[in-house]
Every structure is written in structure tokens, then in C-alpha cells.
Amino acid sequence: MKNYKSIYLLTLISLLILLSACSDSTPTTGDTSEKTSEEKVQDNPNPTKEDEQNAENPKAKEGFVLPTEDLQKGDQNDNVIGLQEALIKIGYEIPTTGTYDKETVWAITDLQIQSEDLMITGKYDEATRLVIEDYQDQESTVTSGEGLAYSEDKPLDEETVELSNPFEVLALINKQHALPADYVPADLVFPDVPFPFVEDLPKKQIRQVAADALEELFAAAEQEGLDLYAQSGFRSFETQEYLFASYVSNHGEEEANKFSARPGESEHQSGLAMDVTSPQVNFDLVIEFGDTKEGKWLKDHAAEYGFIIRYPKGKEDITGYQYEPWHIRYVGVKTASEIMERDITLEEYLEELQS
Ligand SMILES: [Zn+2]
Known part of the structure; x- marks a missing residue:
């Protein structure tokens, strides 16, 4: 019995080898170049049923296809749906509006906070897509709100609200929109760019996503032979409180608030802003920086790296601050390009998204 079995097995194996050898031995036509699998599929004149099934995205049948393009606040299209x-499928109770709205920003932010490897931006990118796909593949759900509970902005006084989502890269921080007093970005790093001092002071820090972009910006400036220096990035609520109090005692509150932010209202607390300068203005943060070759280049090229000149000339009524050619804020390339090309402010850009 045993012998019969092995003979049968051997015959079967040789048959299989023969079969596979046959299918490989297609006549060559002199073209020995390797073809990619994509080309092979296109070349196949008689696709089998199996080929057709493979070509279809199995997720499409389940009714949700994750977009492969980046999405962010304000985007409005089928990809957002x-x-x-x-x-919703992985556990978020959000409306299907087709607009990348506040709820979508919150869900993405919450997911990113919960996933250790993701940058926390509130924007949908490839890395975030892969994490959502993992949840789908494992048919598991997120503990919604574990990273960031959903809430509305909280009124602080008659004209100012406290942001419910201080993490998102497109957060508006100004005299009407404050960061929570206890908000300290979790991903602060020391960017590898020149500073006019050597100590590793906390103000050298900026959030990871902005640090990466800042390093690229400074590398490009150096390529142009420019002497660009970073001066001041992250500033805690407490430091801002101390600074503002000292300005108030010297200038009075109204005057101080034209050039310095009340605690919670400074972009420096977000870790997304950096003050930059150059030797030509003695590393000071002064309006004359805007007339230096570094200042001019910065205005023309910051957007290519995702930064905006946050307080432009002539927009004091909108931003609430005097012209600051040295203060750059990270928002990402898409938003920065639109803001700088159209010569508008972050306030105007975000206002348009809502209307
Ligand atoms: Zn600044």
C-alpha cells in the first residue's frame, strides 16, 4: 500500500513540474527584457475570471475606498466621503458631509494621537491611510476620543474661545482663539538649523512636522548663500505669561498687545512658529529684516516649504498684530502656497473654508 501511495505521489509531482515547465516555456521573440507585472497584465489577451477578480479592489465591494491623495480641512469631494x-466603519461617529469638516479633523487627530508612529496634524496623508487600512484589515475599531475627546471650542471671555483641538496644523491661534493653558506639544524637537546662540534652550524647539520643513527651508537658503538664523520657536504658556506681564508693566496692556500676545494666544506655544533673523540686523527681530536679502528670499520661498509670513504688512486689522517679517508659521505647502500667492492671511483663508 505504502509503495503505491508514493508512486502515485511521485507521478503527481512530476506531472506538476512538467505542467509548470510548459507554461514557462513560451517562445521567445528576441525580446529578453524583463517586464513588470503591470505590463504582463496589460499584455494578457485573454484574462481569466481570476485575473478580473484580482483587478478589482475587494474593499470597493464593501462600499468604502480609502482615497490615496492627501486631504485636509476644507477639502470638498468624493474622496472625503x-x-x-x-x-465611521472603524468607530467614529461623524457625519458623512463630503467636506473635511471639524468632525473629520477631530477624528483624524484622535486617530493620529492614538497611533504612536503618526505625525499629529489633523490632515489625512499616506501614513494615516495605512493605519486606517490596518484597522479595516483586522476588522477592529478605534476607541473613539481616547486621544482627544470631541468638544466645541470653549468661550473664555466675550471675544476669545479656547481651542478644542490645539494639535491640528491648521489651528487658528490669535486674539480670538487661544490655546489651552496646559497645552504643550508632545512632539517638540530641536531642528538642525543655525541659531545665534549655542545653548539648547527650550525656545530652540519646534514640532517635528515643522522641524522637518524648517530644515529644508534653511538648507535651501544656505544653497542661495544666505545667512538665515532661527531665533525663537516654542514658548510655554508660563513663559508667555511672564513675558507679557513684563511688557505690560513697561508699555501698558493695550500697547503691549500690539506686539506681544496674551498667554495662550501666542503661536509660539503651538510649536508651529519660528522667529528667524540674520546677521545683517544683528540677529534682532526687527521690521528691517524684511528689507534684507534673507527677509526678501524668505517671503518669496517660505511657502514652498509650508511656511507663511504670519503677520504681513497692511493686514494688522485682520491679524491683530503689527508687521512681523521674521515670524513664520508652519501650515503645510498646500495652504502656505495659497495664502502667500493670494497675499491673504491665515484668518482670511480659514474664514473662506467655513463659508
Ligand atoms: Zn514670533
Whole structure:
């Protein structure tokens, strides 16, 4: 019995080898170049049923396809619906509006906070897509709100609210929109750019996503032979409180608030802003920096790296601050390009998204 079995097995194996050898031995036509699998599929004149099934995205049948393009606050299209449906499927109770709205920003932020490897931006990118796909593949759900509970902005006084989502890269921080007093970004790093001092002071720090972009910006400036220096990035609520109090005692509150922010209202607390300068203005933060070759280049090229000149000339009524050619804020390339090209402010850009 045993012998019969092994003979049968051997015959079967040789048959299989023969078969596979046959299918490989297609006649060559002199073209020995390797073809990619994509080309092979296109070349296949008689696709089998199996080929057709493989070509289809199995997720499409389930009714939610994750978009492969980046999305962010204000985007309005079918891709956003696909994203919202996927987020609902993994446990977020958000509306399917087709607009990348506040709820979508919150869900993405919450997911990013919970996923250790993701940058926390509130924007949908490839890394975030892969994490959502993992949840889908494992058919598991997120503990919604574990990273950031959903809430509305909290009124602090008649004209100012406290941001419910201080993490998102497109957060508006100004005299009407304050950061929570206890907000300290979790991903502060020391960017590898020149500073006019050597000590590792806390103000050298900036959030990871902005640090990466800042390093690229400074590398490009150096390529142009420019002497750009970083001066001051992250500033805690407490430091701002101390600074503002000292300005108030010297200038009075109203005057001080034209050039310095009340605690919670400084972009420096967000870890997304950096003050930059150059030797030509003695490393000071002064309006004359805007007339230096570094200042001019910065205005023309900051957006290519995701930064805006946050307080432009002539926009004091909108931003609430005097012209500051040295203060750059990270918002990402897409938003920065639109703001700088159209010569508008972050206030105007975000206002338009809401209307
Ligand atoms: Zn500044």
C-alpha cells in the first residue's frame, strides 16, 4: 500500500513540474527584457475570471475606498466621503458631509494621537491611510476620543474661545482663539538649523512636522548663500505669561498687545512658529529684516516649504498684530502656497473654508 501511495505521489509531482515547465516555456521573440507585472497584465489577451477578480479592489465591494491623495480641512469631494465612511466603519461617529469638516479633523487627530508612529496634524496623508487600512484589515475599531475627546471650542471671555483641538496644523491661534493653558506639544524637537546662540534652550524647539520643513527651508537658503538664523520657536504658556506681564508693566496692556500676545494666544506655544533673523540686523527681530536679502528670499520661498509670513504688512486689522517679517508659521505647502500667492492671511483663508 505504502509503495503505491508514493508512486502515485511521485507521478503527481512530476506531472506538476512538467505542467509548470510548459507554461514557462513560451517562445521567445528576441525580446529578453524583463517586464513588470503591470505590463504582463496589460499584455494578457485573454484574462481569466481570476485575473478580473484580482483587478478589482475587494474593499470597493464593501462600499468604502480609502482615497490615496492627501486631504485636509476644507477639502470638498468624493474622496472625503470615502474617508468619512471609512472612519465611521472603524468607530467614529461623524457625519458623512463630503467636506473635511471639524468632525473629520477631530477624528483624524484622535486617530493620529492614538497611533504612536503618526505625525499629529489633523490632515489625512499616506501614513494615516495605512493605519486606517490596518484597522479595516483586522476588522477592529478605534476607541473613539481616547486621544482627544470631541468638544466645541470653549468661550473664555466675550471675544476669545479656547481651542478644542490645539494639535491640528491648521489651528487658528490669535486674539480670538487661544490655546489651552496646559497645552504643550508632545512632539517638540530641536531642528538642525543655525541659531545665534549655542545653548539648547527650550525656545530652540519646534514640532517635528515643522522641524522637518524648517530644515529644508534653511538648507535651501544656505544653497542661495544666505545667512538665515532661527531665533525663537516654542514658548510655554508660563513663559508667555511672564513675558507679557513684563511688557505690560513697561508699555501698558493695550500697547503691549500690539506686539506681544496674551498667554495662550501666542503661536509660539503651538510649536508651529519660528522667529528667524540674520546677521545683517544683528540677529534682532526687527521690521528691517524684511528689507534684507534673507527677509526678501524668505517671503518669496517660505511657502514652498509650508511656511507663511504670519503677520504681513497692511493686514494688522485682520491679524491683530503689527508687521512681523521674521515670524513664520508652519501650515503645510498646500495652504502656505495659497495664502502667500493670494497675499491673504491665515484668518482670511480659514474664514473662506467655513463659508
Ligand atoms: Zn514670533
